[in-house]
Every structure is written in C-alpha cells, then in structure tokens.
Amino acid sequence: MTHDDHDLDDATLHAYVDGQLDPSRAAEVADRLLRHPRAAQQVLAWREQREALQALHRDWLDEPVPSRLSAAPRPPAAPP
Numbered sequence: 200m201t202h203d204d205h206d207l208d209d210a211t212l213h214a215y216v217d218g219q220l221d222p223s224r225a226a227e228v229a230d231r232l233l234r235h236p237r238a239a240q241q242v243l244a245w246r247e248q249r250e251a252l253q254a255l256h257r258d259w260l261d262e263p264v265p266s267r268l269s270a271a272p273r274p275p276a277a278p279p
Contacts, residue, residue, distance in 0.1 A: 207238045216245045
C-alpha cells in the first residue's frame with residue numbers, strides 16, 4: 200500500500216462523503232480521487248446511497264408530530 204492509498208482508506212473516504220473533513224483535507228482527497236478511479240467509484244456509490252437514504256420518507260419530516268406522541272408522558276425532571 201502506498202502513502203496515497205493509505206490516505207484513501209475507508210474512514211477517510213466516509214468522512215469525505217459525509218462532509219466531515221476540513222476544506223483543505225477534502226481538497227487533498229478530491230485530488231487523490233482523480234488518480235484513483237476505483238476509490239472515486241466507491242465514493243460515488245456511497246454518495247448515491249446516502250442521498251437515497253436521506254430521500255427515504257423525507258415527506259414525513261415535514262409532518263407535525265401526532266398528538267398522541269406529543270402528549271406521551273415525559274420522565275420526571277431531575278431534582279435541582
């Protein structure tokens with residue numbers, strides 16, 4: 200494994216896909232992906248999967264919380 204390959208490990212690529220890398224590190228990874236088509240393809244697949252999961256039932260997020268759930272008992276407050 201070369202130094203470049205090590206920089207493209209799964210943890211780094213997942214962080215890249217999830218937008219968790221600082222901008223300079225993300226730019227480095229993007230540059231390396233240009234030279235590593237297999238890793239770039241994996242990143243594309245993960246992005247597509249992430250978008251599909253986010254779209255799943257997205258319409259439910261805009262619906263109000265049902266009253267039976269919002270009226271559910273809450274645990275007692277901790278004593279001061």
